[in-house]
């Protein structure tokens with residue numbers, strides 16, 4: 450059985466835990482900030498019904514599918530308990546478990562403090578040393594410099610450029626397409 454309130458991962462300053470069915474408001478608030486959504490939807494908030502009926506159920510179904518080991522996790526400051534945002538480490542829906550995507554979406558007050566790097570670094574360590582992960586990839590828009598900087602700080606390598614998905618064509622900088630970064634367990638071990 451998965452105990453959803455248990456901590457999933459602790460870093461120096463952050464605690465990551467699994468989301469529960471009661472957490473829709475956290476995700477709705479996060480996705481309602483145009484600055485957070487700038488390179489995801491062009492600034493548009495995610496509809497609350499979409500969060501309640503699609504996103505959150507899919508996050509929770511992921512814990513069942515991957516035994517609570519992989520998925521999307523809520524992050525909090527250990528000191529003070531403020532909600533910071535989320536991190537994810539998860540395979541493609543039907544992909545192998547040893548190839549996982551890294552992602553992060555943080556609340557604006559949490560930016561610029563090294564949290565994205567700190568949480569991601571800990572996720573890479575957990576994935577590579579404890580969860581059988583052999584390769585991690587991450588994708589972002591070419592113009593999302595903050596996100597790319599995190600990937601580069603983690604030691605990930607730019608491996609590909611990718612076309613902008615049709616549903617993101619209205620996003621600022623969409624004409625420059627996207628980028629894909631990767632890191633293997635062997636590369637990570639040499640970092």
Ligand SMILES: CC(C)(COP(=O)(O)OP(=O)(O)OC[C@H]1O[C@@H](n2cnc3c(N)ncnc32)[C@H](O)[C@@H]1OP(=O)(O)O)[C@@H](O)C(=O)NCCC(=O)NCCS
Nearest residue numbers: 485553554555560561562563564565566589594595596598
């Ligand atoms: C992108 C995001 C995750 C960065 O989080 P963060 O916690 O501020 O990142 P960090 O503090 O770990 O910064 C890592 C590096 O990137 C730099 N950086 C962060 N944001 C930046 C920005 N907007 N522009 C340029 N550099 C930036 C930092 O200065 C740091 O480099 P340094 O250590 O050399 O100074 C955060 O801004 C966010 O959640 N944005 C909205 C959602 C989003 O775009 N997610 C990614 C989608 S793929």
